[in-house]
Amino acid sequence: MVTATTPIKAESRDLNFYYSNGTRALKGISMPLYENKITALIGPSGCGKSTFLRCFNRMHDLYPGNKYDGQIVMHPDNTNVLAHGVDPIEVRMRISMVFQKPNPFPKSIYENVAYGLRVRGEKNKRNIDDKVEEALKGAALWEEAKNRLHDLAFNLSGGQQQRLCIARALATDPEIMLFDEPTSALDPIATANIEELMSELRNKLTILVVTHNMQQAARVSDYTAYMYLGELIEYGDTDMIFTRPTRKETEDYITGKFG
Amino acid sequence: MATQVLQNPLELPISARLAKNLKRNFVERVIEFMLMLAALSAVATTLAIVFVLIYESFAFFEHVSIVAFLTDTQWTPLFEDAHYGIMPLVAGTLTTSIIALLVAVPIGTIGAIYLSEFASHKTREIVKPILELLVGVPTVVFGYFALLFVTPMLQKIFPGLPSFNMLGPGIVMGIMIIPYISSVAEDAMRAVPMSMREGSYAMGATRFQTAIRVVTPAATSGIVAAYILGISRAVGETMVVAIAAGQQPNLTFDPMESAATITAYIVQVAMGDLPHGSIGYQSIFAAGLVLMIMTLVFNILGHLTRKKFREAY
Numbered sequence: 001m002v003t004a005t006t007p008i009k010a011e012s013r014d015l016n017f018y019y020s021n022g023t024r025a026l027k028g029i030s031m032p033l034y035e036n037k038i039t040a041l042i043g044p045s046g047c048g049k050s051t052f053l054r055c056f057n058r059m060h061d062l063y064p065g066n067k068y069d070g071q072i073v074m075h076p077d078n079t080n081v082l083a084h085g086v087d088p089i090e091v092r093m094r095i096s097m098v099f100q101k102p103n104p105f106p107k108s109i110y111e112n113v114a115y116g117l118r119v120r121g122e123k124n125k126r127n128i129d130d131k132v133e134e135a136l137k138g139a140a141l142w143e144e145a146k147n148r149l150h151d152l153a154f155n156l157s158g159g160q161q162q163r164l165c166i167a168r169a170l171a172t173d174p175e176i177m178l179f180d181e182p183t184s185a186l187d188p189i190a191t192a193n194i195e196e197l198m199s200e201l202r203n204k205l206t207i208l209v210v211t212h213n214m215q216q217a218a219r220v221s222d223y224t225a226y227m228y229l230g231e232l233i234e235y236g237d238t239d240m241i242f243t244r245p246t247r248k249e250t251e252d253y254i255t256g257k258f259g
Numbered sequence: 260m261a262t263q264v265l266q267n268p269l270e271l272p273i274s275a276r277l278a279k280n281l282k283r284n285f286v287e288r289v290i291e292f293m294l295m296l297a298a299l300s301a302v303a304t305t306l307a308i309v310f311v312l313i314y315e316s317f318a319f320f321e322h323v324s325i326v327a328f329l330t331d332t333q334w335t336p337l338f339e340d341a342h343y344g345i346m347p348l349v350a351g352t353l354t355t356s357i358i359a360l361l362v363a364v365p366i367g368t369i370g371a372i373y374l375s376e377f378a379s380h381k382t383r384e385i386v387k388p389i390l391e392l393l394v395g396v397p398t399v400v401f402g403y404f405a406l407l408f409v410t411p412m413l414q415k416i417f418p419g420l421p422s423f424n425m426l427g428p429g430i431v432m433g434i435m436i437i438p439y440i441s442s443v444a445e446d447a448m449r450a451v452p453m454s455m456r457e458g459s460y461a462m463g464a465t466r467f468q469t470a471i472r473v474v475t476p477a478a479t480s481g482i483v484a485a486y487i488l489g490i491s492r493a494v495g496e497t498m499v500v501a502i503a504a505g506q507q508p509n510l511t512f513d514p515m516e517s518a519a520t521i522t523a524y525i526v527q528v529a530m531g532d533l534p535h536g537s538i539g540y541q542s543i544f545a546a547g548l549v550l551m552i553m554t555l556v557f558n559i560l561g562h563l564t565r566k567k568f569r570e571a572y
Contacts (some may be wrong), residue, residue: 093463103458118460
């Protein structure tokens, strides 16, 4: 249940999003992300859940013609990250992202994790060493990687690569981490590892995760939002959404009658 | 057979339906053979060229020792006092090629990065065809451009520069090679998956950081391929150097002097009326063999570098 004492880390307010071809992919979405909680976005393909997630770190800015309308406010400083005066690069330094397919860079394991620090201009080798170790430990990859830090990242297995991408995102101490279907390219064991990792990361940061897998949402998240055709149909405590949904559409989707 | 075709195939017994279709097999075989012939024609031509080069060079090396060929500092096969040292021609070839690459590699690479990572769709649509037009300009035109435009301009900067020199044609050859390098390198960069760029942007990297730190290393193998193509073009280029570098074999690496390259020598001698089988005639093939070995060495080096940098993504 949503308790009054849990602080809100970020919230979207009446968020609409238009792709460059004019498609309105999000329709007036308002929902909170509670601090140190995992919020899951579920819904059938094309419902806008990834589009919504990618608004948080302004990934849509990479492609010309996309348009946001509405607000995503980050607390405690009340910044609207979608405002014109806000630099998307600054936003991405506070909100990091893990992608559907592991996308390590063609560099060593060490350099992959150090990347965020290097683009921020960090030069001190000892600082970078410490941060890389801390991030790899945080992503439960340190034991496997510590003796091969200078190996090419592509030599890791798929699950290890995804944990490397999490370490990369962790190294810069973000406040929010976005996961865009982080396990859809992984086998069940690697998936379990990532889910466990997400549960641990919750102590450090706030997580928003898009998933196709309803069991996953039920397993890892504290809050769940069900989206359909660009609209937020229902948002609530994960237990409630999966046991006593108030909307018929949510129930149909969760019970597999639809989707 | 003909009646069988008209019959409903499902009415045939299973064994007849599964039997080998002889006609289809035969047609497949014929097509396969014709495709193989097409592929072989290129291989056969290459082998024939190699054979002729080696065969005629053998005749040449019956008169000239390989040691003299490699160590003599003069190349004067058509003079009374004939010397057969290939090094002056190799020096000319290397000097002009290095100048060309010093021009083409940086500009071509930067151009590729710009076109692939920075230019808008519209800009790319305009710039690319113009660059590719440069490929279509006959090399004779570039030769006279070097001789009559670039060299006089250079002479204003370096007053002592002779009319025939290696600097001018080297630079022009570099300009000529830019589109080859930028086009192949750009293709390699655009083949880098968008997900890798997004990963970099999501870390708060700028466009330039993404281009230099992620896209370029990911495309290294293709970029090296572009450089190899550029080197092969430079080493094999004939008309520009034959027209603007002078045709005096000269053992020097000084770009301010005139010199002849291997290709320039070949075209110079081949245009004259050398009797078939004379030593001068055979020297063309020996020079050609050296040229081929040089190109081969560069290709092998490039191949090894590519393998070393090959990134699977």
